[in-house]
Structures are given as structure tokens and as C-alpha cells.
Amino acid sequence: MKFGKAFSDSVIIGQSQRSRSPRERDPGWWLGKGRALLFASVLCLSSFILLWRLFRLTIIDGFGYRTLADSNRTREIIAHAPRGIFVDRTGKPLVQNEVTTRQNGPYAEIDYNREYPFGEALAHVLGYTGEVTKEELRDEYYSLRRYLPGDRIGRMGAEAVFEEKLHGRDGRELVEVDAAGQKVRMLGTVEAIPGETVMLSLDGTLSQVVAASFPAGGKGAVVVSNPQTGELLALYSSPSFNPNGFTLGQTPDQYETLLTNPDKPMFFRAIGGVYPPGSTFKLVTAVAALEEEAVSADTQIEDIGVIKIGVSSYPNWFFLQYGKTEGLVDIVHALQRSNDIYFYKAGEAVGIQKLGVWARKMGVGAPLGIEIAGEAGGLMPDAAWKKERFTSPADLEARNQLWFLGDTYHVAIGQGYLLTTPLQVNTWTNVIANGGNVCRPTIKKSPSDCREVGIKKETIQLITEGMIKACELGGTGWPLFGFSVPIACKTGTAEFGDPESKPHAWFTAFGPPQSPEISVTVLVEGTGEGSDVAAPIAKKILEEWFRR
Incomplete structure (x- = not known):
């Protein structure tokens, strides 16, 4: 648009000036209302942010922060439950729990160390405890029972068998702490529940006598039981070990020495070692021959x-x-004198198959079922076994797979391929003592499962008579001649391995014969004849028992 002259420049300039903002017309505006307006805007925005933050902290996230605050001023301290203890058949404690502490961050929690006052005398049967591993803690069994890192569990023997009863239930202490983490006051507590007390069939004092009676440095085992029930009074293996080393501490070198010792001190020979039983097996051969009527009380065989x-x-x-x-020798005299000729011919008359049947009935060739892990079954050989065992071309050429009469002779007197545990020898001794029952060996203070073998009373009487005479003048058990209480016994001397080595020494006995209350089986490896080496050990054990 084009303006005319009526509109002067002054008019145009005036209009331009009127279009300027108040700040341009008035320089003092920023210093007054403008700054106040800006400050108010910032204040409103800040207030909104603070209010939103407060809302979030108190309403939205309030519960979480309150929980966190509580946890910062409270602590849960574990009150570890003492492990249950073992007592022997008389109520005497076989283990102890010594109070100690377990460090959990800045807090010391009450805990317990396991101690074994009977040491090596009961090491294998009681076992020991060891710390639960991370892998075990992930196992459902331990997680459901709320095991914690640092807890100890049974690793062997009765400690492992009775873990369920021995493990207690931990308690809890909820305490308030200050900013330095120091306890201010107790807020609540849940008492720990100790593990159960477990009574065992063992006799602590008798077990100490057993260990003290065994030759220092010797290898072997001792089994002592109640022949009427199968309850074990003592179960000892030599060499033994000190279970306190696993709970109170031992050096890595000591632990390595224990594991690599060629004498295997941690090996439970009483239930896991297998040996030719020697003439103690003649008790089984006698049962088989009499029950199968291969011989009778009147049968005489010429030596x-x-x-x-x-x-x-x-x-x-x-x-x-x-x-x-x-x-001429009959069955009673053959047991009294341990006459090999009689039992060769008795074994021949009954045959290996029927001999094997009766041996298995009396506990040979399979585990007996004691609660403790590691029991061996041994071996009752026969023709079928030998045929399966010897199959190499060299064996077949030499006819090693065939069963010969000489094999039967060897088994009949407890030699050859026959292998048994000390626990099995004690068990078939108890079959004679209790009148014909096989009782499952047990460490529980309660009668075990017993089953009848089916042996005639006359058979038991004949064999018992021969065993009584074996411990009288003229018999083989000379250390028990004139003993204060009548004893029925059987000696055994078992050859093994190198012919130049000394044989294993065996002795098994029970008494009194008319009402047996104790049976003792002793094995000493590679030391000589049973009457010379094993019988004196059994005598000391029987003296301790009948002294009471």
C-alpha cells in the first residue's frame, strides 16, 4: 500500500514505537515483575516435583522402603540345634556335643562340635560327621529340612544311618541393632529343637576292652553279639582311626596319610572284609550233613x-x-578236635549243592542286612559258579571250569574259593547258640528280625556238645580250658594267598551253652593258629562280660 502525504513520517514512527513490549518501553520490568514471575514458575515446578517424589516414596514405594529400613535395624541370628547323641545299651553317652561358635558376618552364632570319647574303639560303627556340601544343599532332602551352609551331617556308620533322627531344628533370634550393628534389644526368639537321643545295642565299656585286647598293629576284626536277638554289643575293626580328627580338625598331611595307609584303617573289616573262614565253617558243614542225613550221631569215620x-x-x-x-571219629569228637578227615568225608557225602543250600540258609553268600553301609556278601562257591567264573581259553584247556571232589573237600573245611565276613561267622555261630534262627545283625537297641532255618533240635544239641568239648581239656580251644563259665567254641586256621604266609587266626564262641547271652567272633589276619592268637582275645572279652 502506498501512503499519501497526509501521513507524515512522525505518525509512522509513533505507531512503531507503540508496538514495542513493556520490557522495551520499561527496562525496570525484568527487575520487578518478570523476575518474580520466573521465580514463582520455578517454585511451582519444584513443588510439584517434590510432591510427586514424596507421593512415590510414601504411597507407591513405601512398603518396600519400610521393609528395607526394618531390615537395616534388625538382624536374624541362627540358634543352631545340637545334634542328637548316641547312648549305649546302659544309657552311657557314646558321643558329646561341645559348645562352640560359628561366625556369620559380624555375629557369632552358638554351634556345637562333635566329640567321640571312645575314639578308635567305636570309630567304624559310630562313624563321624562332615560339613554338608553345596551340591548336597541343592538336594531336595537337605533343602526341605532346612540344612544350612556349615551344618554337619553323618558321613559313616551310625552317624549316617540315624541322620534323620539326629539332625535337630535350628532356632532363630530376631534382634534390633544400632547404626554400628550392635545389638540393642531382643525382638523375638524361636527355640532350637535338639536332635533325638538314639540308644544303640552297643556296650561302650565292652567295646573299649575289645579294642584294648586286640594285638597292637594287628589287622582283623571282632564281632560281639547277643545270640538270641542279633543285637551287636561290640563291632571292632583293626587298624582303626580317630573320628575326632574329622570334627575337631586335622592337617591335610594327616588326612592324606589316613587315606593312603596300605593297612586301610578306615576299611570296616568286621562287615566288609571277606576271608576264608577256616574250620569255623565246619559248624555249617555239620548242620548240612546231619540235616541231610549224610551222617548221624553214630556215624564214625576213620582218621x-x-x-x-x-x-x-x-x-x-x-x-x-x-x-x-x-x-574212629564221630561228629562230636570231630568238632572237639576239628578233624579235617571227618569233614572232608562229610562234605563229600552231602555234596556241594546241598552244602551250599544250608550255607545260604545260615547267612553265607549274601549281605545279612545290617544297617551300616559297606557290608559284603562273601562267596559260597559251587559247580555253576566255577563254570561261569573260569571261561578263558587257558582255563578251559586246564579244565579249571570243572568242579572236582577236591573243591568240595576244601569248602567243607572252610577253604578253597569260600569267602565270608566276620559278621557272617558270628551269625552262623548264633544259629547254633539260639537253637536254629538266623537273626539280622543290628546296632539298634531292639530285637532284630529272626527267621527259623529249620534245623532239628538233635542237630543243635550234637553240634553244641562238640563245641563245648572243644573248649575243654582235649579240645582245640585251650585258652578257655577251665573258664569260670561253660563256653561252646570253635577254632579256625585259614590258609590264604601265599603258602609262605601265616594263616588267618579265627575263634568263635558263645556262652553259657544252656542259656547263651553272648557270642564272640575274632579274626586276626595272617598271624597263625586260631587257638594261639584269636582265642586269648576272646577270653579277655568273655572275662569282662561275665565279671559283671
């Missing part, structure tokens, strides 16, 4: 000193040592 079959010889021990024979 000719040695039986020869081809190039093989099968001598009687008495002829071998003294060059003498004993004439």
Missing part, C-alpha cells in the same frame, strides 16, 4: 591222616603237624 586223590593230598592238621591219627 587215616591224609586222603589222596591222584596227585592231590588232603591231610588232617594233626597228622600234618604231629604225624599222628585219631582213629
Whole structure:
């Protein structure tokens, strides 16, 4: 648009000036109302932010922060439950719990150390405890029972068998702490529940006598039981170990020495070691021969000193040592004198198959079922076993897979391929003592499961008579001659391995014969004859028992 002259420049300039903002017209506006307006705006925005933050802290996130605040001023301290203890059949404690502490951050929690006052005498049967591993804590069994890192569990023997009863339930203490983490006051507590007290069939004092009676440095085992119930009074293996080393501490070198010792001190020979039982097995052969009517009370077999079959010889021990024979021998005299000739012929008459049947009935060839882990079953050999065992071309060429009469002879006197545990020897001794029952060995203070073998009363009486005579003048158990209480016994001397090695020494006995209350089985590895080495040990044990 084009303006005319009526509109002067002054008019145009005036209009331009009127279009300026108040700040331009009035420089003092910023210093007055403008700054106040800005401040008010900032204040409103800040207030909104603070109010929103307060709303979020108190309403939205309030519960979480209150929980966090409570946790910062409270602490939960574990009150570890003492492990249950073992007591022997008389109520005497076999283990102890010594109070100690377990560090949990800045707090010391009450805990307990396991101690074994009977040491090596009960090491294998009681076992020991060890700290639960991370892998075990992930296992459902331990997680459901609320095991915690640092808790100890049974690793062997009765400690492992009775873990469920021995493990207590931990308690809790809720305490208030100050900013420095120091306890201010107790807010609440849940009492710990100790593990149960478990009474065992063992006799603590008798177990100490057993351990003290065993030859220092010797290897072997002792089993002592109640023949009427199967309850074990003592169960000892030598060499032994100190279970306190696993709970109170031992150096890595000590632990390594324990594991690598060639004598295997942690091996439970009483239930896991297998050995030829020697003449103690003649008790089984006698049962089989009498029950199968292969022999009778009147059967007499002439002791000719040695039986020869081809190039093989099968001598009687008495002829071998003294060059003498004993004439006509019946079953009682054969047990009294442990006459090999009689039992060779008795084994031949009954046969290996029927002998095996009766041996298995009396507990040979399979685990007996004691609660403790590690029990071996041994071996009751027969023709079928030998055929399956010897299958190499060399064996077949040498006819090693065939069962010969000489194999039967060897088994009949407890030699050859036959292998048994000390626990099994004690069990078949108890079959004679209790009148014909196999009782499952147990460490519980309660009668075990017993089953009848089916042996005639007359058979039991004949064998018992022979065992009584074995511990009287003229028998083989000379250390028990004239003992204060009548004893029925059987000696055993078992050859093994290297012919130049000394044989294993066996002795098994019970008494009194008419009302048996104790049976004792002793094995000492590679030391000589049973009557010379094992019988004196059994005598000390029986003296302790009948002294009461």
C-alpha cells in the first residue's frame, strides 16, 4: 500500500514505537515483575516435583522402603540345634556335643562340635560327621529340612544311618541393632529343637576292652553279639582311626596319610572284609550233613591222616603237624578236635549243592542286612559258579571250569574259593547258640528280625556238645580250658594267598551253652593258629562280660 502525504513520517514512527513490549518501553520490568514471575514458575515446578517424589516414596514405594529400613535395624541370628547323641545299651553317652561358635558376618552364632570319647574303639560303627556340601544343599532332602551352609551331617556308620533322627531344628533370634550393628534389644526368639537321643545295642565299656585286647598293629576284626536277638554289643575293626580328627580338625598331611595307609584303617573289616573262614565253617558243614542225613550221631569215620586223590593230598592238621591219627571219629569228637578227615568225608557225602543250600540258609553268600553301609556278601562257591567264573581259553584247556571232589573237600573245611565276613561267622555261630534262627545283625537297641532255618533240635544239641568239648581239656580251644563259665567254641586256621604266609587266626564262641547271652567272633589276619592268637582275645572279652 502506498501512503499519501497526509501521513507524515512522525505518525509512522509513533505507531512503531507503540508496538514495542513493556520490557522495551520499561527496562525496570525484568527487575520487578518478570523476575518474580520466573521465580514463582520455578517454585511451582519444584513443588510439584517434590510432591510427586514424596507421593512415590510414601504411597507407591513405601512398603518396600519400610521393609528395607526394618531390615537395616534388625538382624536374624541362627540358634543352631545340637545334634542328637548316641547312648549305649546302659544309657552311657557314646558321643558329646561341645559348645562352640560359628561366625556369620559380624555375629557369632552358638554351634556345637562333635566329640567321640571312645575314639578308635567305636570309630567304624559310630562313624563321624562332615560339613554338608553345596551340591548336597541343592538336594531336595537337605533343602526341605532346612540344612544350612556349615551344618554337619553323618558321613559313616551310625552317624549316617540315624541322620534323620539326629539332625535337630535350628532356632532363630530376631534382634534390633544400632547404626554400628550392635545389638540393642531382643525382638523375638524361636527355640532350637535338639536332635533325638538314639540308644544303640552297643556296650561302650565292652567295646573299649575289645579294642584294648586286640594285638597292637594287628589287622582283623571282632564281632560281639547277643545270640538270641542279633543285637551287636561290640563291632571292632583293626587298624582303626580317630573320628575326632574329622570334627575337631586335622592337617591335610594327616588326612592324606589316613587315606593312603596300605593297612586301610578306615576299611570296616568286621562287615566288609571277606576271608576264608577256616574250620569255623565246619559248624555249617555239620548242620548240612546231619540235616541231610549224610551222617548221624553214630556215624564214625576213620582218621587215616591224609586222603589222596591222584596227585592231590588232603591231610588232617594233626597228622600234618604231629604225624599222628585219631582213629574212629564221630561228629562230636570231630568238632572237639576239628578233624579235617571227618569233614572232608562229610562234605563229600552231602555234596556241594546241598552244602551250599544250608550255607545260604545260615547267612553265607549274601549281605545279612545290617544297617551300616559297606557290608559284603562273601562267596559260597559251587559247580555253576566255577563254570561261569573260569571261561578263558587257558582255563578251559586246564579244565579249571570243572568242579572236582577236591573243591568240595576244601569248602567243607572252610577253604578253597569260600569267602565270608566276620559278621557272617558270628551269625552262623548264633544259629547254633539260639537253637536254629538266623537273626539280622543290628546296632539298634531292639530285637532284630529272626527267621527259623529249620534245623532239628538233635542237630543243635550234637553240634553244641562238640563245641563245648572243644573248649575243654582235649579240645582245640585251650585258652578257655577251665573258664569260670561253660563256653561252646570253635577254632579256625585259614590258609590264604601265599603258602609262605601265616594263616588267618579265627575263634568263635558263645556262652553259657544252656542259656547263651553272648557270642564272640575274632579274626586276626595272617598271624597263625586260631587257638594261639584269636582265642586269648576272646577270653579277655568273655572275662569282662561275665565279671559283671
